[in-house]
Structures are given as C-alpha cells and as structure tokens.
Amino acid sequence: MRCKLTTLAISASLALPCTCGLSKDSSHPPLPTSLPEDTFTSLVESSPFTRLLNLSDTLVLSGIALLGETQVLTIVDTEDGSSITVSEQANERGWHMVDIKNPDSLESATASISFEGGEIIRVRYNKERLALTHKRMGYKAQARAQIAKAKEKARNHTGDGPAHGVSQQQVSLLNRISQIKLPEGYRPGDGRNAEESHRLHQNFVQQRMAQMSAVQKGQVGQLWQQQVAVNPQMPNRGAAFVRILEHVSRSKN
Secondary structure, three states: OOOOOOOOOOOOOOOOOOOOOOOOOOOOOOOOOOOOHHHHHHHHHOOOOOOOOOHHHHEEEEEEEEEOOEEEEEEEEOOOOOEEEEOOOOOOOOOEEEEEEOOOOOOOOEEEEEOOOOOEEEEEEOHHHHHHHHHHHHHHHHHHHHHHHHHHHHHHOOOOOOOOOOOHHHHHHHHHHOOOOOOOOOOHHHOOOHHHHHHHHHHHHHHHHHOOOHHHHHHHHHHHHHHHHHOOOOOOHHHHHHHHHHHHHOOOO
C-alpha cells in the first residue's frame, strides 16, 4: 500500500458538557465523565478519511538492463510520473527485486518487487499506460511554462490595459463560461488514481470533439488560448476546457 495521504488524529478522551438532571439550586454541577482511552482506537487505526493507493495499480515496468552481473529494472509510477530504479539491492525507498521472469523480453517480463514492510507485488510493461503518463506529465510541464510566461509578461508590461491582451468583452465571456455546469457524463473523479482520472477526461474530450465541426474546433482552440492567457493558474484545467467545449457545442456553427 502507498503511504497515507491524510491522517485522522482523535483525542483519546472526550468531555461533553451536560446539564441534564441539575436542579436550580445546584451550585456545583457534576463533572462530565471522560470516555475510556480505547474508545476511538478503531477510528485512529482505520480512519475513514484516509485514502490508500495500491502500488500494484500505479507501477509499470519500463526498462530492463544488465549492468555487469546485476539486473536493474526501471519502474514508472503513473501517479506522479517518477522513474524508480530497482535491483536485488534495496534502493533508497527500501524496494528490491525478488524475481524476474522472461528478462530478455521487456514486453513479456514480469518482475516481483518487495517493498519496505514485506509486501510483494508484480509489475509488467504496458506501452499504452507509459505513453499516457508521458503525455499527462507533458501537460503539467506545459501548464508550468504557461504560468511562468504569464508572470514574465506581467512583469514586463508597460502599456495600458491588462498584460494578457484579451479584450474585456472576451474576459466577460470567459467568466460566464466558467460558470457553466459540468455535464453529468464528465466524471474524472471516478478514477481510482490520477492515471484513470486522466483517461476518463481524455475519453470524454475526444468523444465531444469528434461531434464538432471544424469551425467549432477552431473556436475551442481560440477560447482556450484566451483562457490560458487570462487565467494561467486556473485550479482545474481539465474542467475549464470541458466548460469551453460545452459552450461551443451549444453554438449553431
């Protein structure tokens, strides 16, 4: 299992003030009784607010190499795009290779990896998942570059009006578009991890774009460029793009 992303800390005792049963003449109300220390043990150990990610769902074998007599594997974590090196010797994460079958063929190889704590999972090569992860990381890098460019443009701006150069009329339109309700069929939150959420987003976008005319696709591209210029640090780019799709799909072009 992956590390816990959110933990729930609960006090070992809880005092609840209570005035039931007190008479009007009571000058010394009874103190509330503290609960036993083990009252919340189950919640502390198995928090309902803790999200667990299964490593077997996010790790993909991406490379096999033989360095001297040492077999070295490269594994990609599709959750964050990180590349991890694993061999028979434990790495800095405490992971090490237990066994590998068909090491001469990356496409058919299966590696057994032991994690700190003793859990063992099997990882395999998957070309499609690696390509999607690479593309998703590319989108994130593009977003960072756009934010940096917008900041630099704002610093160097000396003319009248906003640095992004988008008319107030279009800014108002973009603001209205940002209030559009997301369609019910758009549910990237159903994904178990970032990889699945991205796949759900991409599938929805591709299906919607396939139904658009060339003129509509051009409008989508223009509005998206303006949105990026005006709001380079928008919190949810996927949802912002889908709202533009919704706006344009309602047009008569």
